[in-house]
Structures are given as C-alpha cells and as structure tokens.
Amino acid sequence: MRFLLKRLGFYGVAFLVAATFNFMIPRMLPGNPADIMLANSGGMIAPEARDALMATFGFIDAPLHEQYFAYLGSIFTWDFGLSIKFYPMPVADVLMQALPWTLFLTGSALLISFSIGTLLGILAAWRRGQLTDVIASPTALALQSVPAVVVALCGLYFLAVQNRVFPTFYAFNPSLDPAWSLEFISSVLYHGFLPVVTLSVVLIGGYLITMRNNMIGQLGEDYLAMAEAKGLSDARVRYAYAARNALLPSVTALALSFGALFGGSLITEVVFNYPGVGNLLYLGIVGRDFPLIQGQLLIMTLAMLLANLAVDLAYVFLDPRLKRA
Amino acid sequence: MSALLSVKDLRIDYLTSGEPFTAVRDISFEIQPNEILGLAGESGCGKSTVAYALMRLHKPPALVRNGHILFEGRDVLSFGDKELRAWRWSEVSMMFQSAMNSLSPVMTIFRQFYDMLRAHGTVTKAQAQERTAQLLEMVGIPADRMHAHPHQLSGGMRQRVALALALTLKPKLIIMDEPTTALDVVVQREILQEVLRLKDELGFSVLFITHDIALMAQISDRIGIMREGQIVEIGTASQIVTAPTHDYTRSLWDAMPLLAQRPEGMAHAV
Amino acid sequence: MSDLLRTFLRNRKAAIGLTIVLIYVAIAIFAPLIAPFDPVARVGRPHQAPSAEHWLGTTRMGRDVFSQLIWGTRTSLMVGIGAGLIVTAIGTAIGITAAYFGGWIDDALNFLTNVVLVLPQLPLLLVLAAFLGQVGPWAIALIIGLTSWAWGARVTRAQAMSLKTRDFIQASAMIGEPTWRMILVEMLPNLLSIIGFNFIGSVIFTIITEATLEFLGLGSPLATSWGTMLYNAQTASAIMVGAWWEVLAPCAAIVLIGIGLSLMNFGVDEIANPRMRTLGNVAKALRIEKRLTRQRMQEASQ
Numbered sequence: 005m006r007f008l009l010k011r012l013g014f015y016g017v018a019f020l021v022a023a024t025f026n027f028m029i030p031r032m033l034p035g036n037p038a039d040i041m042l043a044n045s046g047g048m049i050a051p052e053a054r055d056a057l058m059a060t061f062g063f064i065d066a067p068l069h070e071q072y073f074a075y076l077g078s079i080f081t082w083d084f085g086l087s088i089k090f091y092p093m094p095v096a097d098v099l100m101q102a103l104p105w106t107l108f109l110t111g112s113a114l115l116i117s118f119s120i121g122t123l124l125g126i127l128a129a130w131r132r133g134q135l136t137d138v139i140a141s142p143t144a145l146a147l148q149s150v151p152a153v154v155v156a157l158c159g160l161y162f163l164a165v166q167n168r169v170f171p172t173f174y175a176f177n178p179s180l181d182p183a184w185s186l187e188f189i190s191s192v193l194y195h196g197f198l199p200v201v202t203l204s205v206v207l208i209g210g211y212l213i214t215m216r217n218n219m220i221g222q223l224g225e226d227y228l229a230m231a232e233a234k235g236l237s238d239a240r241v242r243y244a245y246a247a248r249n250a251l252l253p254s255v256t257a258l259a260l261s262f263g264a265l266f267g268g269s270l271i272t273e274v275v276f277n278y279p280g281v282g283n284l285l286y287l288g289i290v291g292r293d294f295p296l297i298q299g300q301l302l303i304m305t306l307a308m309l310l311a312n313l314a315v316d317l318a319y320v321f322l323d324p325r326l327k328r329a
Numbered sequence: 330m331s332a333l334l335s336v337k338d339l340r341i342d343y344l345t346s347g348e349p350f351t352a353v354r355d356i357s358f359e360i361q362p363n364e365i366l367g368l369a370g371e372s373g374c375g376k377s378t379v380a381y382a383l384m385r386l387h388k389p390p391a392l393v394r395n396g397h398i399l400f401e402g403r404d405v406l407s408f409g410d411k412e413l414r415a416w417r418w419s420e421v422s423m424m425f426q427s428a429m430n431s432l433s434p435v436m437t438i439f440r441q442f443y444d445m446l447r448a449h450g451t452v453t454k455a456q457a458q459e460r461t462a463q464l465l466e467m468v469g470i471p472a473d474r475m476h477a478h479p480h481q482l483s484g485g486m487r488q489r490v491a492l493a494l495a496l497t498l499k500p501k502l503i504i505m506d507e508p509t510t511a512l513d514v515v516v517q518r519e520i521l522q523e524v525l526r527l528k529d530e531l532g533f534s535v536l537f538i539t540h541d542i543a544l545m546a547q548i549s550d551r552i553g554i555m556r557e558g559q560i561v562e563i564g565t566a567s568q569i570v571t572a573p574t575h576d577y578t579r580s581l582w583d584a585m586p587l588l589a590q591r592p593e594g595m596a597h598a599v
Numbered sequence: 600m601s602d603l604l605r606t607f608l609r610n611r612k613a614a615i616g617l618t619i620v621l622i623y624v625a626i627a628i629f630a631p632l633i634a635p636f637d638p639v640a641r642v643g644r645p646h647q648a649p650s651a652e653h654w655l656g657t658t659r660m661g662r663d664v665f666s667q668l669i670w671g672t673r674t675s676l677m678v679g680i681g682a683g684l685i686v687t688a689i690g691t692a693i694g695i696t697a698a699y700f701g702g703w704i705d706d707a708l709n710f711l712t713n714v715v716l717v718l719p720q721l722p723l724l725l726v727l728a729a730f731l732g733q734v735g736p737w738a739i740a741l742i743i744g745l746t747s748w749a750w751g752a753r754v755t756r757a758q759a760m761s762l763k764t765r766d767f768i769q770a771s772a773m774i775g776e777p778t779w780r781m782i783l784v785e786m787l788p789n790l791l792s793i794i795g796f797n798f799i800g801s802v803i804f805t806i807i808t809e810a811t812l813e814f815l816g817l818g819s820p821l822a823t824s825w826g827t828m829l830y831n832a833q834t835a836s837a838i839m840v841g842a843w844w845e846v847l848a849p850c851a852a853i854v855l856i857g858i859g860l861s862l863m864n865f866g867v868d869e870i871a872n873p874r875m876r877t878l879g880n881v882a883k884a885l886r887i888e889k890r891l892t893r894q895r896m897q898e899a900s901q
Contacts, residue, residue: 018714025723029730133882145865149857151807153814153829154850161838161846172839226430229386234445234494235417244444245433252435260716260750267721271811285722286815289729301726304719312717324435324478344880344887389884390877393891406892407899 007326011316015309020076022305026298027075031068084299089291095299099281103303105175106280108196110269113203121208122254125215126247132220140212147209152202152268156275159202170198173277199276206268207261214257218250225249252323259315262308331402332359333501333534334383339396341378341387352378352391354558360502363528365535367549367566369542369581375558376538380506383536384421385413400502419449422495424488426507431491432479438465438490439475442497449498464493468523485516492523496531504536509544521548542581546570554578606870613866619859627673634666638823646835646842656844658828659835667828668848674824675852678740679806685744686751686801691794693748694755695782698763708752715749721811728817735819736809743808751797758793762786792871799864803857810853825849 066074078084084095121144128137164172176182176191222228223246231245232238270282277283281300288296320326341353353375360366368376381387383398385405398405400420408416425431432441442461446452452460462472468489479487488508495503505524509517525548528535539545545552546566553563554577562575573579607613626633636642641661642653649656655664697708727742728734734742762768763786771785787794812818813826814833828849832838837845 014710014713015717018717021714022718022723026726029726133878134885137878145861146858149803149861150854151811151857153807153811154854157829157838157846157850161843165838165841223388226425226427227433229381230423230425230431230491230494231433233384233386233417233423235414235419235448236444237414237448240444240448244436248435249433263716263720266719267811270721270725271814274815282722285725289725290816292729294729297726297729301719301722304722308717308719322435325480344884345877346880389882389888390880392884392888404895404899407895409896 005320007320008316011313015313019302019305019309022302023076023079024072026301027072030294079302084302085295087293087296089288089293089296095295098296099284099299099303102279102281102284105278106269106273106282106307108192109199109203109272109278109280110265112196112200113207113269114265116200117204117207118211118258120204121211122215122251124208125212125254126219126242126250128212129216129219129223129250130242130246132216137216141216144209144212144216147205148213150206152206152271153275155205156199156202156272159198159205160275163198171195175279196278199272199278202276203265203268203272206272207265210261210264211254211258215247215250215254218253219246221253222246222250252319255315255319255322259312262311265311266304266308332399333362333364333401334360334536335397335399336379336383337397337399339379339382339398340394341375341382342392342394344390344392351394352558353382355396356555356558356560358553358560358563360534360536362501363532363534364551365528365537365549367537367539367545367552368555369539369545369552370555371540374555376555377506379555380423380504380536380538383504384417384423386423415449418445418500419498420500421502421504422498422500423504423506424491424495424508427511429479429484429487429511432487434479437476437478438482442475442494445494445497460497464497465490467496467527468493484512485519488512488516488520489523492520492527496527496533499531500533502534502536504538506538507540508537510539510541517544524548543585554581607866610866610869612862612869616859616862616864616866619855620863623672623676623856623859626669627676630669630673634663634669636663636666638662638667638670646837646840646845648842649844655848656842658831658845659837659842660831664828664844664848667823668825668852671824671828671849672852674736674822675806675809675826676856678736678809678824679802681737682740682744682747682805682809683798683802685741686748686805687794687798689744689748690751690797690801691755691790693752694757695759695786695790697752698756698759699778699782699786709756712749712752712756715746716753720746721808724808724812725815725817728812733817733819736822736824739809739812739818740805743805743812747801747804747808751801754797755790755793758790759786762789792867796864796867796871799860799867803860806853806856810849825852 082096084099087093087095087098090098124136124140124144128140131137160172164170171194175195176188177195180188180191182188227249228241228246231241236245266282269280270285272278273280273283274286281303285297285300285304287293288300336359337357338355339353339357340351340355342349342351356379358366368379370376378387378391382391382393383405385393385408387393393406396406400416405413405416432438439458439461442464443452443454443457446457446460458475461475465472465475470486470489470493474482474486479490482490491508509520512520521544524535527533537545537549542552546569549566551564552566552569553560554569554575555561556577562569562573562578569578570582573582608617639662642663643657643661645657645659645661647653647657653663653665655668657663658667693708693712697705697712724742724746728739731738731742768781768785771781776785809818809824810826810829813822813824814829816830816834818824818827818830820827826849829846832842832845832849835842835845837843
C-alpha cells in the first residue's frame with residue numbers, strides 16, 4: 005500500500021499548508037491582529053473575549069516559531085478557540101453541530117448527481133449522435149454554465165417563494181425535537197429537498213460530460229470489439245466492459261470535483277439558510293467571528309482531504325493494476 | 330465440397346462530411362473448410378475492414394452497402410440480433426492484433442471465459458472453471474493463471490489466452506487480424522506453430538490477415554492480395570509466391586530484400 | 600494561424616458562441632451610450648416591476664436595473680477576462696515548465712499544483728477576503744487569478760508532456776536549440792488549442808466566482824457588477840417580496856455569457872479532437888445500416 009501511504013503523507017502536508025495559512029493571515033496585517041479584529045468587530049466582541057481571542061491565534065508572548073507550534077498544537081487537540089458570535093461556545097462545538105447537515109447535503113447531492121450523471125453519460129456516449137445524446141449533452145453543457153448561485157436563487161424563487169411548495173429555510177421544522185421518528189425524518193427530507201436538488205443540478209452536468217468523454221475514449225479499443233465478437237449482449241459490453249474501464253478516469257475526475265462540491269454546498273446553504281458549516285462561514289464573515297472563520301476553513305479542508313482519501317481507496321479497489329501491495 | 334464462407338460482391342462505405350469513401354469495393358472470395366486463407370495488402374487497403382465486417386463488428390461511420398456474406402449458406406448480414414449473438418464465437422471467432430488491448434484490463438482471465446460461456450448456454454461456475462483450465466492447458470498455460478489479470482501475463486502468454494478464448498466454442502472459422510505483429514519473432518513462430526497444430530487436431534479454417542507477406546506465404550494454403558479495396562489476385566500459396574500474375578503482387582515481392590535466391594515452394598515452411 | 604481561425608468560425612457552435620460573446624463585449628464598450636440612466640442614481644420608485652420606462656424594473660433603492668445590467672457588464676467582463684488571463688498565464692507557464700524540464704522541477708511544481716487542487720477554494724477565498732475587508736473588483740480579479748490556476752496547469756502539463764516525446768522536439772533539442780526558443784517557438788504553437796480551451800474555461804469560472812464572492816458581500820458596494828446586483832437584491836430580500844426582476848436580470852446575464860463561452864469551447868474541442876467531429880456521420884451510418892439489415896432480414900425470410 006505504498007501508494008496510499010504516499011497519499012496520506014501528501015494530505016498531511018496539505019492540511020499543514022491550510023493551518024499555516026490560517027496562522028499567517030492575521031499576522032500579515034499591520035498592527036496587533038487581535039486589536040484589528042476587535043476594531044473590525046464594531047463593538048461585537050466584549051473586552052473579556054479579547055484574551056480568549058488572543059489565545060486562539062496563539063498570541064502568547066513568545067517568538068514566532070513558538071507561537072506557530074502552539075497554534076498547531078491547539079489544532080491537533082481540536083481546540084479552535086472560542087467563537088465570538090456564539091460566545092462563550094467553543095468553535096469546535098459550534099462547527100460540530102452544523103457539520104452533520106453539511107454532510108447530509110453534500111453526501112446526498114453527490115450520490116444523486118454522480119450516479120445519474122454517470123449513467124446518462126454512459127448512454128449518451130453509447131448512443132452518440134442519436135436522440136439521447138443530442139438532448140443530454142447540450143443540456144449538461146448548458147447546466148455547467150449556470151453558477152450555483154443562480155440555480156439556488158431560481159429554485160428558491162420558483163418553488164419556495166412564488167409557489168410555496170417548499171420551505172425557505174432551516175433543516176427541519178423548528179417546532180420539532182430531533183429524534184429518530186418518522187415525523188422528524190420526513191421534516192428533514194422536506195426541508196432538505198430543495199437544497200439537495202439544487203446542488204445535484206449544479207453538479208450533474210460535469211459528471212455526465214466526464215463519463216461521456218471517457219466512454220467515447222474507450223470506443224475504438226479492441227477489447228470492446230472482442231467482447232461484442234464473443235456474442236455478449238449490448239448491455240453487458242456497455243456496462244461490464246466499456247463503462248467499467250471508463251469509470252477509472254471518471255473516479256479521478258470525481259476527486260477533482262470536490263472543490264465544486266463544497267463550494268456549491270456553501271452557496272446553497274447560504275441561499276436556503278440551511279444550518280451547515282458553509283452557512284456558518286458566511287455568518288462568521290458577516291459577524292467578524294474570526295476564530296469561527298478559521299476553524300471552518302480547517303474543517304472544510306479536512307473534509308476535502310478525507311473525501312480525496314476515500315477516492316484513492318476506491319481507485320485502488322477498482323484498478324487491479326494498482327493492487328500490487 | 331461447398332465453401333464454408335462465401336463472400337459475394339461485398340461493398341463497405343465510410344460516411345464522411347463529403348462523399349462516402351468506399352473502403353471495400355465489391356469483393357468476392359471463398360474459404361473452404363480446414364483451409365488457411367491469407368489476405369495480404371498494405372495499410373489502408375481494406376483488409377481489416379473486411380475482417381470486422383465478416384462478424385458484423387464494423388462500427389459507424391462504416392456500413393455494409395451491398396453484398397452477401399454466406400456462412401454455410403446463410404447470409405450473416407440478414408441475421409437478427411439474437412441470431413447474430415448466438416452465431417458469434419460459436420461458429421466464427423476472432424483474434425486481434427494486440428492481446429493486451431483485446432482483453433479487458435480490469436477482469437481476470439477466467440471472467441473473460443466465463444461470461445462468454447454463459448452467453449452461449451448455461452454453465453455453472455465450476456463447469457466454467459474446468460473448461461477454462463482445459464483450454465489454457467491446451468495452449469500451454471498453467472491453469473492457475475486464470476485468476477490473474479491480463480497485465481500480469483507476458484505478451485506471448487496473453488496471445489495464447491486469446492487463442493484459447495477463440496477456440497472455446499469450437500468454431501469452424503477463426504479470423505486472425507495481424508495476430509503476431511505486436512510480438513517478437515520467436516514468440517510469433519511459437520504462436521503460429523500452436524495454431525497449425527490445433528488446426529490439425531480440432532479442424533477449423535483460418536482467415537489470416539497481415540501485411541507481412543513472407544509470414545503469410547509460410548502458413549497459408551491460399552493467398553489473396555488486396556489493394557485499395559479490391560482483391561487484385563487470389564490463388565494457391567505456391568502460385569502467388571512463385572508465379573504471380575498481377576503487377577501489384579509482383580511489385581510486393583520485388584519490394585522484399587533478398588538474402589539469397591528465393592527457393593521454390595515456400596508454403597508450409599514451418 | 601489564420602486558417603485555424605477559419606476552421607474555428609466554420610464550426611457552427613463556435614460561431615454562435617463567439618457571436619454571443621462579441622455582443623457582450625460590444626455592450627461593455629458602448630455602455631455609456633446604451634444605458635438610459637445612471638446606474639447608481641435614484642430614478643424611480645422602489646421595486647417597480649418592468650415597464651416601458653424601466654425595461655427591467657427598479658431596485659429597492661429606486662435604481663434602474665437595466666442600466667445597472669449594462670454597466671455591470673463592463674465590470675464583470677473586465678474582471679472575468681482579466682482574472683482569466685492571470686489564471687491562464689500562470690497555469691500555462693507552470694504546466695509547460697514542469698513538462699519541459701522534468702526531474703525535480705516537475706516534482707516540485709506537481710506537488711504545488713496538487714496541494715492547491717486539494718484545498719477547498721471557495722472557503723479559502725472567503726477567509727482571505729474576510730481579512731482583507733471589502734475589496735474592489737480588481738482585487739477580486741487578482742485573488743481569484745492567484746488561486747485558480749491549478750487545473751489549467753495540470754492539463755497543460757499533460758499535453759506538453761505528450762508533445763515533448765514527439766520527434767520534432769527531440770530533433771530540435773539535438774541540434775542545440777536554446778531553451779527559450781524551444782518553448783516559445785516549437786512547443787507553444789502546438790499547445791494553442793489547449794491554452795485556448797483553458798482560457799475560455801477560466802473566464803467562465805472567474806466570472807462565476809467573482810459574482811459568487813460579491814453575492815456573499817465581499818465586493819465593494821461602490822462597484823456595479825452582476826455580482827453586486829445579486830448582493831443588493833439579496834440584502835433587499837428581493838425574492839421574498841417578489842421583485843424577481845432584480846435577481847433574474849443578473850442571473851440571465853451570467854448564464855447567457857456562460858453558454859456563449861461554453862459553445863466556443865465546444866467548438867475548440869471538436870476541432871482539436873477529431874473523434875468528436877464525426878458524430879453526425881455516425882448516427883447517419885447507423886440509421887442506414889439498420890434499414891438495410893431490416894431489408895435483408897425480410898428477403899431472407901422469403
């Protein structure tokens with residue numbers, strides 16, 4: 005598993021880069037960063053919070069490299085400091101409350117858009133130039149040009165405001181208590197429907213086009229001719245041979261799409277006021293809650309890296325040429 | 330003896346944005362049972378197009394405009410989907426140029442036998458494994474290699490696997506499209522010897538397609554020379570080699586550098 | 600070069616796309632002549648629906664949406680193209696350098712590219728912008744440009760690597776052609792289609808990202824662009840009060856230029872990738888073959 009170890013090392017370094025970025029940014033502005041934040045907060049930070057704020061950023065009276073290691077130490081003990089907006093709640097707690105909703109949103113949207121997009125891509129490639137392709141491909145391309153902001157706002161307008169089909173905010177009916185009950189779960193699904201569909205629409209075009217292109221790339225290969233020559237059915241050649249091989253570069257592309265996934269989920273959460281970590285980042289920026297902002301960046305980075313790691317694992321599983329350890 | 334395969338006036342076009350390009354112009358030829366017919370010609374003469382079209386494997390923008398492909402009297406071009414799929418591999422099979430490319434890289438060798446066996450009848454997994462082991466041993470590969478993936482075998486072994494696959498359902502004709510071009514000379518000879526041995530043992534015909542006329546002369550019973558979509562000459566191997574009648578055929582032989590005087594009767598020089 | 604352009608224009612998708620983009624450019628250039636009102640002046644009652652006087656209605660502050668759209672085109676287009684140029688320049692330079700020099704330079708640049716690719720871009724941009732405060736469109740163009748080059752670098756590197764193994768490159772190296780000349784004269788012209796593709800893709804991306812950042816409130820409130828229009832609409836709760844025109848206008852502007860640019864890219868791809876071009880013939884050949892097979896089946900059963 006040398007391949008996986010190399011990837012893990014790489015992700016470790018990437019995380020360090022994000023943490024270092026967090027460390028450097030407040031220090032690159034002139035003056036005492038804590039005072040700047042206090043000034044910028046427009047009186048929203050109580051003076052008692054100042055010391056907590058300083059501690060978060062490792063502003064202990066010590067040389068720079070000691071501050072750096074103190075900061076890294078606090079990160080690895082999951083201490084992101086105290087939130088200003090939700091004072092005195094720790095940032096980590098604030099984020100952990102919101103994280104499940106983001107995971108629900110991104111997980112569902114990813115599942116839906118990747119599976120449907122990939123399937124349609126297979127069919128569009130197999131029947132290229134014919135009706136399926138002529139409809140699916142330009143539609144996917146058009147969708148790619150529509151930013152998440154636009155999809156979300158249109159969805160909000162047409163289905164939530166104008167026609168009141170769906171709710172306009174929150175993850176579930178506020179009058180309910182979270183529980184594994186049918187009532188709660190159906191409320192979650194009801195509130196989550198528009199955000200999930202929005203995000204799926206944003207992503208589906210990309211997966212469709214990627215799979216279509218990868219399939220078309222396979223079409224001249226001898227192994228497909230052999231498979232067909234063996235008397236196998238069209239469906240079997242299409243899925244077990246062509247698609248199975250085209251899946252590999254599609255999975256690589258999947259990893260590259262995570263940036264769009266998390267970016268898109270952020271916008272969706274903001275527009276629909278969905279209580280995930282993306283929305284928190286937005287509120288944190290508006291409310292000048294710097295510990296929250298920085299903590300959120302690290303959480304999102306961690307999520308991206310873990311998602312990439314999952315794709316690496318999937319790739320090892322899918323490509324027998326890598327299984328050599 | 331009636332011919333096993335009889336191709337009549339076959340015409341294959343490629344559609345382009347301009348005029349259609351006729352890759353195969355009204356060719357006709359026959360293959361007898363237990364016979365090796367070699368089809369030679371330079372790149373682009375249409376021989377591979379013919380090979381693929383015989384099993385209706387040709388892909389758009391190519392299309393068979395006209396003609397008949399009579400296999401044991403039935404026109405392959407008139408088969409419906411189910412009929413075609415049943416006929417494929419069980420009556421006619423094929424070996425491709427590069428075995429690395431003709432085996433799916435993500436499936437084990439066994440699986441590539443198994444799905445074919447299942448497509449042509451009901452077999453249990455155990456029966457399929459037994460049959461696969463038999464076939465692999467027939468071409469000189471240890472049976473346990475069936476659980477390997479193609480990239481774990483050498484080039485020569487992969488082509489033997491392709492040969493074993495081609496023979497699984499005991500077809501009457503095997504089409505070989507440049508089967509040895511991607512291999513080195515030693516392995517080339519081994520594979521061809523294998524083919525000849527199995528042909529004598531099991532009994533099948535071969536359509537051998539190549540641009541290497543010297544190789545073809547050694548192995549074929551009859552030879553056809555193709556040029557720009559037409560068969561310019563067709564006859565027994567000895568006749569084509571020693572007494573070619575068409576200018577083009579003669580120019581092909583003249584293009585070969587000689588080490589010494591060409592001996593008479595080069596056919597079956599293995 | 601000129602027959603490359605001719606091939607490009609003969610492709611129908613590319614021609615339509617280019618037309619759309621050129622219309623936008625014209626609007627941007629002639630904005631002062633086209634817009635009926637000053638975009639930031641109160642010229643009407645708040646939240647008026649589209650009418651003869653205000654073609655796209657007014658905002659909550661009574662400003663003419665149509666004029667804002669016209670002037671916004673200028674800003675958004677300049678930022679989009681500007682940032683697109685930065686992204687393409689950095690990405691191409693890194694991609695070619697990594698491919699040409701190989702070795703540890705390649706390893707280092709690859710590592711850098713991969714790190715940038717694996718970090719979440721929008722949150723990173725937001726954090727940066729949050730610390731910088733509200734910044735003008737050019738600053739936004741710069742920070743987008745400096746963080747979005749990674750994908751283009753990777754793609755360019757892949758193409759350049761396959762180019763490097765081609766005979767004419769090896770021959771040039773053997774006769775001792777200087778490095779700068781190899782890159783600029785031998786390699787660059789052959790990478791034009793991928794660079795063009797990257798550039799157009801980057802412009803789509805930067806326009807969208809700029810609008811997104813401004814929508815989230817990180818742009819300067821003094822600027823007029825599609826993104827700031829969306830921000831103002833959001834803070835004025837335009838959707839909630841039913842003032843759909845305030846939101847739909849900038850949305851439509853973004854989507855339409857996105858489609859125009861995508862069509863151009865589709866054209867570039869079709870030209871560069873011949874397999875994509877034969878699709879019409881593929882479908883036609885299939886239809887004819889199906890018909891012929893049916894005929895043959897009928898004849899056989901008689």
